[in-house]
Amino acid sequence: MSNTDSFIEEVTEEVRRDRLYGYLKRYGWIAGLVIVLIVGAAAFNEYRNAQADAAAQALGDAMLAGLREDDEAAARAAALSTVExxxxxxxxxxxxxxxGVQADAEETAQAVETLNTVSNNADIPLIYRQVATFKALTLQADTLDIDARRAGFEALAVPGVSLRVVAEEQLALIDIESGNVDGAIERFRAILEDAEATTGLQRRALQAIVALGGSPSADEANE
Structure with a gap:
């Protein structure tokens, strides 16, 4: 490499360095601001997580204190009602x-009302609302009209709902209640073949089929 080429490269490098310093002087505050924002966001997330953990622990402590309030279920229910x-x-x-405590105290109407505050609250995640609806329906087995209960469980026994299979079980029980034994057996058979059904649920379905005088499969029944 000639002295001329070396000199040109040095000058070019110096010009680049000067431009870089110029950019840093002009726009360096942006990089500083970005760093401050990143650090601030991380600190805020840590603070928010700590606050959430503390709030969850406080809620758990308050609920446990309410459950230890008294041996009477009614007293425990009253104590829990004051927790926020x-x-x-x-x-x-x-x-x-x-x-659950209200149901133990045989305060069924109050228990259903408590569950309805969950199922009717759009701010609560859907799975919680579905569970609340399911529990409220089961608590009203002796008080709610059979058609209303059937409609409620049918709304849960649809694809995509986590409680679909257990809702099908409740519909089979309603079939038995209404005298539709064949329909109940068919529902229980479907539960036996359902990949989403738990072992315990399938065992209950099998026991119900036998108790109703049916067989586990439709082919065996036809024979």
Whole structure:
């Protein structure tokens, strides 16, 4: 490489360095601001997570304190009713616990009302609302009109709903209640063949089929 080429390269490098320094002086504050925002966002997330953990722990402590309030279920239900949840998910869990204690105290109407506060709250995740609806329907087995219960469980027994198979089981029980034994057997057979059905649910379905005088498969029944 000649001295001329070397000199040109040095000059070019110096010009690049000067331009870089110029850009840093002019726009360096942007990089600084980005760094500050990143650090600030990370700190805020840590603070928010810590606050959420503290709130969840406080809610859990309050619910446990309510359950230890008294040996009487009614007293525990009353204690739980004074607990406040800071989040929609926390409110749903608190409602499930409260409704369970109310049901134990034979306060069925109050338990259903508590569950309805979850199922009718659009701010609560869908799965919680579906569980609340399911529990409320089962609690009203002796009080709610059979057609209303059937309609409620049919709304849950659709593809995409996590409670679909257990809702099908409830519909089979309603078939038995209404005298439609053949329909109940068919539903129980479908549960036996359903890939989403748990082992326990399939065992109950099999026992119900036998108790109703049917056979596990339609082919065996026809023979």
């Amino acid at each position: 949840a800071g989040t929609a998910e926390g409110a749903a869990i608190l409602a499930f616990l409260t409704a």
